[in-house]
Amino acid sequence: MITFFSGGTGTPKLLRGAQRVMDRHEISVVVNTAEDIWISGNHLSPDLDTVMYLFSGILNTDTWWGIRNDTFTTHEDAQKIGIDEFIAIGDRDRAVHIARGEMLRNGMRLTNATRVLCDRFGVRENVLPMTDTEVTTQVRTDLGLIHFQEYWVRAKGALEIYDVVRTFNEPPSASEEVIAAIEASDVVVIGPSNPITSILPILECEGIRPALKEKTVIAVSPFIGDSAVSGPAAALMSARGFEPSSTGTLSCYEGLVDIFIQDIRDPVDVTNSLRFDTLMIDEKKSIDLAQEILRLAKTG
Ligand code: GDP
Numbered sequence: 001m002i003t004f005f006s007g008g009t010g011t012p013k014l015l016r017g018a019q020r021v022m023d024r025h026e027i028s029v030v031v032n033t034a035e036d037i038w039i040s041g042n043h044l045s046p047d048l049d050t051v052m053y054l055f056s057g058i059l060n061t062d063t064w065w066g067i068r069n070d071t072f073t074t075h076e077d078a079q080k081i082g083i084d085e086f087i088a089i090g091d092r093d094r095a096v097h098i099a100r101g102e103m104l105r106n107g108m109r110l111t112n113a114t115r116v117l118c119d120r121f122g123v124r125e126n127v128l129p130m131t132d133t134e135v136t137t138q139v140r141t142d143l144g145l146i147h148f149q150e151y152w153v154r155a156k157g158a159l160e161i162y163d164v165v166r167t168f169n170e171p172p173s174a175s176e177e178v179i180a181a182i183e184a185s186d187v188v189v190i191g192p193s194n195p196i197t198s199i200l201p202i203l204e205c206e207g208i209r210p211a212l213k214e215k216t217v218i219a220v221s222p223f224i225g226d227s228a229v230s231g232p233a234a235a236l237m238s239a240r241g242f243e244p245s246s247t248g249t250l251s252c253y254e255g256l257v258d259i260f261i262q263d264i265r266d267p268v269d270v271t272n273s274l275r276f277d278t279l280m281i282d283e284k285k286s287i288d289l290a291q292e293i294l295r296l297a298k299t300g
Helices: 010-021 046-056 073-081 093-107 110-120 149-154 178-181 194-203 207-211 233-239 245-252 283-299
Strands: 002-007 027-031 036-038 042-044 128-129 135-141 144-147 163-168 188-191 214-219 261-264 275-276
Touching: 002 010, 002 194, 010 046, 010 194, 010 283, 027 178, 046 110, 046 128, 073 093, 073 144, 093 110, 110 128, 128 178, 135 149, 135 194, 135 233, 144 149, 149 261, 163 194, 163 233, 178 207, 188 283, 194 207, 194 233, 194 245, 233 245, 245 261, 245 283, 261 283, 275 283
Parallel strands: 002 027, 002 188, 027 128, 188 214, 214 261, 261 275
Antiparallel strands: 036 042, 135 144, 135 163
């Protein structure tokens, strides 16, 4: 068994390869939930949705969010009526958010709601939210402290960020299912996701770091030089006091990593790292990288 830590873009690209080279029951994914948000009364969990749709074969892999060929009739009509729905939600996607919102309102844990949805979508991999506790990534900007989605989607990332903070009512702790998955794994893979908004929220859940101490941890850098392959990781790294680079990524993970993978193009030299082509521009590239990681996992 391998457990992957995932956000909603970089690591899912790796998972697309992993599902081709591994027995699908041998894959567990611990997914970031700090970008979750209630929209129009329904529960959006962007990273969980992406991973679930990927495994069920319906993900829109042009955007890495939403369902392929979804329509946006409700979203468009809601906006015409005056609802401030700043995230474009597809009609089929919305059905999932309605279902999850209902389950949560009825007191179900997010872990169990995810299991119900994954069963309905025929997902055979073990998809786990990092925690059942609500936690939110917020960024400090000139508009004040705002939800990460307000910054990235509504403001299109065009705001300066001064700080990144996690807000919660009670400190998030990893679910027992997450800890069990890590314990049952030979190796844990921190995929090439945004270190600040996707991976640190997972590492910050109580119970995760001690569980990782016993495991071989492989991490893949999302940076080439001082730029992330995509998205706002560089600005967020700087705001949190980390160098926006592979070096900064490794220091974010604070001694937890045994094997660090950088892209062959990365001009930054991290001592003892391994070099692979990590630019997963198509399924073949995803499969090749997943195969290299599987080989490392088998040899320790
Ligand atoms: P989010 O939840 O949508 O922000 O997605 P993630 O956190 O999972 O992934 C975002 C990160 O993935 C960004 O920092 C990118 O640099 C990285 N990324 C995206 N595609 C690739 C890729 O093909 N290779 C590598 N190495 N990183 C990638």
